[in-house]
Amino acid sequence: MAELQNLTVIGSGVLGSQIAFQAAYFGKTVTVYDISDEIVAGLPAKWQKLSEFYARDMAATPEQLEATTARITGTTDVTAALANADIVIEAVPENLELKRKVWAQIGAAAPSSTIFCTNSSTLLPSDIAQSTGHPERFLALHFANEVWRNNTGEVMGHAGTDPAAVQAVLGFAEQIGMVPIHVEKEQPGYILNTLLVPLLGAATHLWVNDVASVEDIDRTWRTATGSPLGPFQILDVVGMETLYQINLNTGTDESRRVAERIKTEYIDKGYKGRDTGRGFYTYE
Template identity: 35%
Template structure:
């Protein structure tokens, strides 16, 4: 049974994954090389959870107990001696991930399960940096992890059945819904489906067939999506999708896998969506949408 968890990377995904595990009763350590990033993660988590408590979605006592089970560290060696599971959520750069897992492999007990939250890289691309590919897989959570139910459990070609079974038990303990991939494929299931919708939306926009707001409205009112593809890209971060497509293009060499001209231009200009105040839409300092961005010259 997985009781002690280490989550590496204190960004939005890593910090929320750590909190989800703590809420489920696990002893959790959130690791980052930047002490300031850990401090910001704690502030963000408290704000998110306070809102959920205020709305009656979580009991205040359960939240405080979970926060007591969550610790923060910049010392990786100190927290790996008896860890059951490590979930990596660091920057989406394959060399960095491989180096990180190679280091973990030398620090963690042989029984420790190693997992990546990445959807950009398949398990085998990272597992080969370790001596335990049989205990390596991807556990892909969705943003925001405190809310989204799905977790993709992706096995590599050498992942052992016992590792998958342990991962499934852990995901179910979190109250999440596991989706198992028996064979690895870049993008997994959900992001490949979502990518097809995003590609078509970008194609309609760049072809001059419809504007951003019209396409989003159609997705919401005709297809029943909670938000349109451009709204979602702004929410999750346009740079995240850009890095994912860039990684896939580098892997396949297929021009169809490269980021679109529109997305590339937005990233180059620092227009990354809601977090930067400008993406396909514009936002005020509180993150409220104020209008549709002018995308002229970006198609």
């Protein structure tokens, strides 16, 4: 397959914006699609914030960062966003029906050679692939939060994915500074979240059942394991919206209680995680 130079990112939330910036930093031409003019108008502020992180953590120069933002275009026109796409990465909320609806639109509008990737954290490619109309070109490319630091790119196809598409996406991940990880068989949560989700689920279990405070749960994990972050500090990076959607869709009584508490105590008050300055903790 030809080099995947033109990237379209669908959704400019925490991870969508990071993926776009990371790809542009490594020389890709990036179009970011989102649903409202207000969201698109706010993208330059996200690029400025990410520029600060790249200057701090990647020793990026002002010239590199200026070139990075120049490679990114934002739009609310999905047809225009997909017109020249070599590869699409979808980063919309973890809701299966929403993702199927979005992928039906993408599949109808994208060029015939475009490779389709979901950044879903928990859903299987085979759950979504048929919605695209082109399942042979559909697979998952999963990023960890703070992609410039935690730079794994987990690539996972489904039984009907063209092996050439898998190889192309593994190459793309490496080109944008990720460590490409080939997940050879469909696995909910890939490798990273298969390891991480039980920890975070255990932490929210302790919290929603009032066994211990957020601070004491985190303090226990950090002290006993030497980890730099406790589970709730990790959840603040993940973001409350993602935590809410995952628990809402899990279907157990406990997950429902976690979702309800997250919504009423955090999301409804605008406390959506570290990216907004407050989640379980407050950040400057």
